[in-house]
Amino acid sequence: MYTTAIFYFFSAILVFAALRVITVRNPVHAALHLVLAFFTAAGLWMLLEAEFLAIVLVLVYVGAVMVLFLFVVMMLDINLDRLREGFWKYMPVAVLVSVLLMIEMALILGGRYFGLEVMGTPSPQPADYSNTRALGRLLYTDYVYAFELAAVILLVAIVAAIALALRRRKDSKFIDPAEQVKVKRDDRLRIVKMAAEKAPGAGIQDSAEKGA
Amino acid sequence: MSLQSFAPVLPEIFVLAMVSLILVVDAALDDGKRYITYTLSLVTLAGAAFLTLRDLSSAPGVVLHGLFIDDPLSDVLKLFVYLSTAAVMVYARAYLKARDLYRGEFFVLTLFAMLGMMVMVSASHFLSLYLGLELLSLSLYAMVALQRDSAVATEAAMKYFVLGALASGMLLYGMSMVYGVTGSLALGEIAQLLADGTDLRLPLVFGLVFIVAGLAFKLGAVPFHMWVPDVYHGAPTAMTLFIGSAPKIAAFGFVVRILGQGLESQVAEWRDMLVVLAVLSMAIGNIAAIAQSNIKRMLAYSTISHMGFMLLGILAGTQSGYGSAMFYVLVYALMSLGGFGMILLLSRAGFEADRLDDFRGLNRRSPWLAFIMLLLMFSMAGIPPTVGFYAKLSVLQAVIELGYVWLAVLAVLLSLVGAFYYLRVVKLMYFDTPHDPQPVAAGADARILMSVNGLAILALGILPQPLMAVCAHAIGASF
Numbered sequence: 001m002y003t004t005a006i007f008y009f010f011s012a013i014l015v016f017a018a019l020r021v022i023t024v025r026n027p028v029h030a031a032l033h034l035v036l037a038f039f040t041a042a043g044l045w046m047l048l049e050a051e052f053l054a055i056v057l058v059l060v061y062v063g064a065v066m067v068l069f070l071f072v073v074m075m076l077d078i079n080l081d082r083l084r085e086g087f088w089k090y091m092p093v094a095v096l097v098s099v100l101l102m103i104e105m106a107l108i109l110g111g112r113y114f115g116l117e118v119m120g121t122p123s124p125q126p127a128d129y130s131n132t133r134a135l136g137r138l139l140y141t142d143y144v145y146a147f148e149l150a151a152v153i154l155l156v157a158i159v160a161a162i163a164l165a166l167r168r169r170k171d172s173k174f175i176d177p178a179e180q181v182k183v184k185r186d187d188r189l190r191i192v193k194m195a196a197e198k199a200p201g202a203g204i205q206d207s208a209e210k211g212a
Numbered sequence: 213m214s215l216q217s218f219a220p221v222l223p224e225i226f227v228l229a230m231v232s233l234i235l236v237v238d239a240a241l242d243d244g245k246r247y248i249t250y251t252l253s254l255v256t257l258a259g260a261a262f263l264t265l266r267d268l269s270s271a272p273g274v275v276l277h278g279l280f281i282d283d284p285l286s287d288v289l290k291l292f293v294y295l296s297t298a299a300v301m302v303y304a305r306a307y308l309k310a311r312d313l314y315r316g317e318f319f320v321l322t323l324f325a326m327l328g329m330m331v332m333v334s335a336s337h338f339l340s341l342y343l344g345l346e347l348l349s350l351s352l353y354a355m356v357a358l359q360r361d362s363a364v365a366t367e368a369a370m371k372y373f374v375l376g377a378l379a380s381g382m383l384l385y386g387m388s389m390v391y392g393v394t395g396s397l398a399l400g401e402i403a404q405l406l407a408d409g410t411d412l413r414l415p416l417v418f419g420l421v422f423i424v425a426g427l428a429f430k431l432g433a434v435p436f437h438m439w440v441p442d443v444y445h446g447a448p449t450a451m452t453l454f455i456g457s458a459p460k461i462a463a464f465g466f467v468v469r470i471l472g473q474g475l476e477s478q479v480a481e482w483r484d485m486l487v488v489l490a491v492l493s494m495a496i497g498n499i500a501a502i503a504q505s506n507i508k509r510m511l512a513y514s515t516i517s518h519m520g521f522m523l524l525g526i527l528a529g530t531q532s533g534y535g536s537a538m539f540y541v542l543v544y545a546l547m548s549l550g551g552f553g554m555i556l557l558l559s560r561a562g563f564e565a566d567r568l569d570d571f572r573g574l575n576r577r578s579p580w581l582a583f584i585m586l587l588l589m590f591s592m593a594g595i596p597p598t599v600g601f602y603a604k605l606s607v608l609q610a611v612i613e614l615g616y617v618w619l620a621v622l623a624v625l626l627s628l629v630g631a632f633y634y635l636r637v638v639k640l641m642y643f644d645t646p647h648d649p650q651p652v653a654a655g656a657d658a659r660i661l662m663s664v665n666g667l668a669i670l671a672l673g674i675l676p677q678p679l680m681a682v683c684a685h686a687i688g689a690s691f
Contacts, residue, residue, distance in 0.1 A: 105418075113415045114392050145221075145276040149331060149343040152228065153350060156324045159235065160354030163317035167360075 220282030238316030304450035333465030368446025383426030389419025493520025573646030584666030
C-alpha cells in the first residue's frame with residue numbers, strides 16, 4: 001500500500017516534469033525539469049529493486065550529462081523565436097497524428113498482453129542479493145561482446161566529435177619559436193630542374209622575326 | 213571459454229586493433245605523409261579478408277554466448293564488404309585530396325563503419341544487430357558532415373541523423389515487443405519459440421510492423437525514402453559512394469537475419485508488408501528518377517528502386533528467394549561503386565561532375581570511360597549481356613515460383629520505365645557534344661579499378677553461374 005502510494009506520487013511528478021521539458025519556453029528551465037524527471041525515474045527504479053541502475057542514473061545523467069547540457073545551453077546563444085517559427089502552424093497536425101498514434105497503440109496493446117495477469121508478479125529478491133554484482137556478471141560474461149561494441153561506438157563518437165568540432169584557425173598570427181628555430185633550408189627553398197621554356201608572349205615575336 | 217572460441221571473431225578483432233593503431237599513427241603524421249594511413253587501411257582490409265578466407269566455415273557456429281554467428285552467409289557478405297570498402301578508398305583518394313578531406317578521420321570512420329557492417333552481418337542476437345547498425349550509422353553521419361564548410365553536406369548530415377535516429381527508435385521498439393512476446397533476444401531462440409506458435413499474436417505483429425518500418429527506413433524503401441535523395445545529393449561524392457555500396461550489402465544481411473532467421477515463422481505477415489514496400493519503391497524510385505537533372509539524385513532514386521527489387525527476392529521467403537536477393541544486392545553494390553566512382557573520376561579540384569550535363573559527349577573525351585559507363589547503365593537497367601539482367605531474372609524467378617505472377621509483371625514494367633533514364637545517360641555520352649572537350653584527368657589507379665569494375669559487370673553477365681552458386685551455397689548452408 002505504502003509503495004503503491006509512493007509509486008503514484010513519483011509517477012505523477014515524472015509525467016509532469018516530462019511534459020514541462022517539452023512545453024516550457026526557457027531551455028534552462030527545460031533542462032532543469034529534465035533533471036527532475038531523471039531523478040524521479042531513479043526513484044521508480046529504486047522501487048523496482050534496481051538500485052544500481054537508479055544510482056547510476058542519478059550519478060551519470062543528473063550529475064554529469066545534464067550539468068554539461070546546462071553549460072551548453074547557457075553558452076550557445078539560441079534564438080528562441082526563430083526556433084519556434086511555424087510552431088503553431090504545425091501544431092494541429094502534429095497533435096492529431098500523435099494522438100491518433102497513441103490511441104491506436106493503446107487499443108492494440110492496452111494492459112492485456114504484458115500486464116501482471118499475463119506476466120506474473122516478480123518475486124522479491126532476498127536481502128543479501130546484489131543486483132550490482134548480477135549486472136556486472138552478465139555484462140562481463142554473457143554480454144561482453146555487446147559491451148565491447150558499445151565501447152567502440154563511444155570511440156566513434158569521440159573521433160566524430162573531434163573531426164567535426166576541432167578547427168585549427170588559419171588566420172591566427174601565432175608564432176611558435178620552436179618551429180622557427182628548427183627550420184631547414186629545404187623547407188623554404190626547393191630547387192627544381194626543368195627544360196627551358198619560352199617566355200609567354202615572346203613566342204609570336206620570335207617566329208615573326210624568323211619569317212622576316 | 214577457451215581461446216579457440218574467439219577464432220571466428222578474429223576478423224573483427226583484427227579490424228578493431230588496426231583501426232586503433234591507425235588512429236594513433238595518423239595523429240602523428242604530417243599532411244604529406246597521409247599515404248601511410250591510406251596504405252595501412254588497405255592492409256587492414258587485406259588482412260581481414262585473409263582471416264575471413266582462412267576461416268571459411270561450412271557449418272554455422274554460434275559463439276560469444278549466442279551474440280555472434282559465423283556461417284557461410286556472413287563470410288561471403290563480409291568478403292564483399294571488404295571489397296567494396298577497398299574500392300571506395302581507391303576511387304575516393306584523388307577526390308578527397310582535392311577537397312581537403314584527405315584526412316585520417318575519413319579512413320578511421322570508414323573502417324569503423326565497416327566494422328559495424330561486419331557485426332551486423334554476423335549477428336545472431338538483437339543486441340549485436342542493433343549495436344552493429346548504430347556503429348555503422350554513427351560513422352556514416354559523421355562522414356557526411358566531414359565537409360564542414362559545405363552547407364548542403366551539413367544539411368544532409370542533419371537530415372540523415374534525425375531520420376536515422378527515428379528509424380533506430382522504431383526498430384528498437386519493435387524489437388522490445390518481440391522480446392515481450394518471446395522473452396528472448398537471441399534470433400535462434402525466438403525462431404524456435406515462435407515456431408511452436410504463440411497466443412500473443414497481436415503484440416507480435418504490432419512489433420513486426422515497427423521492425424519492418426525501421427528496416428525500410430534503413431534500406432530507403434518507399435514510403436520511408438525521404439532522406440535518400442537529399443543525403444546522396446548533399447554528401448561529398450566520396451561519402452555517397454560509400455553509403456551507396458557496402459552498407460547495402462550489410463542491410464541485406466541485417467534484413468535476412470531478422471526476418472528470415474528470427475521471424476521466419478511470421479513470413480505470411482511480413483510478406484504482405486514487403487510487397488507494399490517493394491511495389492511503391494520500384495514505382496516512385498523509377499518515376500521520380502526521370503525528373504532529375506543531377507546524376508547523384510538520379511542514382512539515389514535508382515537506389516530506391518533497386519532496393520525495392522531486392523525486397524522482391526526477400527519477400528519470397530524461400531532459400532532461392534534469399535539467394536537471388538543476395539545475388540542482386542552484391543551486383544547492385546558493384547554497379548553502384550562504378551556509377552558513383554565514375555562521378556569521382558570525372559570530378560576534379562573545384563569541379564563536381566554531378567550534373568547529367570557533365571556526362572555530355574563523354575565518348576569524345578574518353579571513349580573507354582564512356583564504354584564502362586555504358587556497361588554500368590545497361591546493367592542497372594537490366595539489359596543483357598550485363599549482370600544486371602541476370603540479377604533481375606533470378607529475383608523474378610523466385611517471385612514467380614511463389615505464384616505472384618502479377619508482381620513479377622509489375623516489376624518488369626517498372627524496370628522498363630527505369631530503363632529510360634539509364635539510357636538517357638548513354639544517349640548524352642554518345643550523341644551529344646561535350647561542353648568542355650578536355651580529356652578526363654583521373655589517376656591511373658582509379659582508371660584501372662574502374663576498368664576492372666566495368667569489365668566485371670560484363671564478365672559476370674556472361675558467366676553469372678559462379679557467383680550465383682556462391683550465393684546459393686551461402687544461403688543454403690546458413691538456413
